[in-house]
Amino acid sequence: MSGLLLIEQVLNGLQSGVMLFLMAAGLTLVFGVMGLINLAHGSLYMVGAFAAAAVAAATGSFLLALIAALAAAAAAGALIELLVIRRLYARDHLDQVLATFALILILSEGTRWLFGSFPLYLDVPSWLSGPVSLGPIQYPLYRLAIIVVGLAVAGGLGLLIARTRLGIRIRAGEADREMIAALGVDISKLYTMVFALGAALAGLAGALVGAIQSVQVGMGEPVLILAFVVIVIGGIGSIKGAFIGALLVGLTDTLGGVLLPQAFGLFMEPSAATTVGASLASMAIYILMAGVLIWRPSGLFGARA
Amino acid sequence: MTEPVLFTRNLCKRFGALEASSDVSLDLRPGEIHALIGPNGAGKSTLIKQLAGNISPDSGSVWFHGQDVTGLDTIARARLGLARTFQISALAMQHTVLQNVILGALGQRQAALRFFGNIMKNKALRAESEQVLDRVGLLEHASTLTGELSHGQRRLLEVAVALSLRPKAFLMDEPMAGLGADGSARMTGFLDGLRREAPILLVEHDMDAVFTLADRISVLVYGQIIATGTVSEIRENPEVQRAYLGDGGLE
């Protein structure tokens, strides 16, 4: 494989990595602060994508579509938190898994009810379409923009947590729940805000990715599971871990799909190499996860198991 | 002098800047109750965790029955005959009282990997476990759910489970904690007879119980053992009195 193609694949891996980070950040925040495992996080990704597709179809504006995605996902998140999720904080993980699994069923089928079973399309706006030259290689401008936006959001989130009042409260909540109550913070409001923040990030990811893939019911589920792998690798509750984990998973998944069949091609006949390579590539991130677990059972940056 | 059943050599354990165990050497001899006392935060819990195998020391060693057990975990040490009771009752709350004791007997026999045969209908195991319950006075509650026991009864059940292991030594972490005067007196009476079966390392805050029961006392302050001796030696030790002044002396 040529070096140029490899660079392109690395960029693709980076792009999928930063989008995964947007998903994983919300999951890991919600777990770190509230101790909740939320399977319905993928549904919020889907809500964002559908909101963006609907608004883009109505107004033709991609920026408005992104704003709609953020707003719709945050609102859906806040609503879900108020109605259901807050009843689950004191419950065990099994109840949380089941209740949020039920939410997936409701949200997925509800969306199918509203929008039908056919996928919607969200077009890349003209001002972001077409390739751009990065030195010797041509790369789609939109994908490059996604990487930039993703990195910017990651940086912003890091600043938010390190520098702002909300961030201090979030960190206090992760360290000691009773302490933030003692500080006079309204915990239930904080929890709703954290949940809505995580939801908005998922919704943004859904809308951004929706423009390269189709927008359909169930689109959030594969991403959700990848995001789980990310936070298991990074360590649950750690934003830094989520970032490193997301890039690792994004790169492994993308490069594995390209490199493994070629690697097997060195000593196998081409058709068999493609088969074995592709099968192994589909499992690569899980093998990565298993490896990390053997080495560090609570993830790269995880404190508690 | 007979060989101690359980002893430590120069145990050290640090948590960051905090020196939780500093060069601790302690021994438990056959037939004795050796009390470990000290103000809160002196490192008693850390020490008992190193003895039981929950945490490993930074340096130093733990010996049990002539064997270096420093590298063994709690499970392996329990199998060798080290029975522990917990400061906060650790019992299967949804099981009956009898089931909790039978679990101990299963551990003692290493018989937990039997998949057939109704365990509650095993006559030998039942008889043995009921006998243990009788000794601590809980036989009439044998089929009560553990979660429904009073606090004092749970403390007794902890001891009963430890007994069912037929141990070579007991590690008891505040068995009197939370007991009223009656309960303490009852537990004290029971432990008094128990030392003949196996020696007891007793961590306890209840000074009346300690002074009644202990053959020897070690005083732990800031991770260090500042004195070891008989009850009267410890009472008269000026260093111990100084360490305890904040708590109102030893009376």
Added chain:
Amino acid sequence: MSRESLINLLILLAMLVVPAWAVWADEPFILTLATKVAILALAGVGLNVALGLGGLVSFGHAAFFGIGGYAMGILASHAQSYTALMEWPVLIEGTKSMPVIWLVAVVASGFAALLIGALSLRTSGVYFIMITLAFGQMLYYFAISWPAYGGEDGLSIYVRNGFPGLHTLDPLQFLALSYGVLFAVLFLVSRVENSAFGLALDAARQNSDRVQAVGIAPYRLRLIAFVLSGMITGLAGALYADLNRFVSPTMFSWHLSGEIMVFVILGGVARLFGPVAGAALFIGMEHFLGGISEFWQVFLGLVLLSVVLFARGGLIGVLAPKGARHD
């Protein structure tokens, strides 16, 4: 007789009455539905060993269900195409015999459970949930990308596999066979629950420190429970594949893991007949609500949500709350 035993008896009675009625009313579809309930219940009985008794929230049991299904699919497809599964170093041929297929399904899923369990049980809590889910997905994607046995499209088996002395294509006889397997496994599981192992496993779920302090290793207990659990769910997968005469990667999907868990929860966690009641409720809802609305899963979601939030303990838990258990 305890209230739970009475309910179990009623469930048993319903399991017999419904097929009898179906035969009398000439409704073979109801027989197929009852067979589906029995097989899915079996998958739930498997999960309940890990979840109910062991407290292990496995969200990846579709892995074992799928392995059982593919054990059937692979063996039967070689038998129907008269090709050997493997010629070297030893000749292995396909088979259409259910007992052989079941054995292979149980061994293969048990082996997978051993590997997945040994890794996953190094962790606990939320990690365990996510890791079992991830391993399930790994097999799902593997099944999709491995073209030898149909890839994404799956495998069809034209004739149901055989069982000595039975005509398995007859719905009633296949139902009877599925019932037979379910009852045999329920009997075995009830024996294990009451055994020394069952007591120790249940104690480890309630208080791991206690079990360690008496010299028993919780990890080993849990791993054995996980393997046993995977084997039972794998057996259910083989039967399910035979019911449909079709296997596909959806047998590995995480929705299926979720559904198996839902059977257990709807019926009642750690109750012997919980998965049976749960699977019956689930299939009943699918059948009746599915007839009313295409979007019946919204209602399923609402029912599940209400059970989790307001009716903890599932059907059996609500009807027979756990009081003092007297041996």
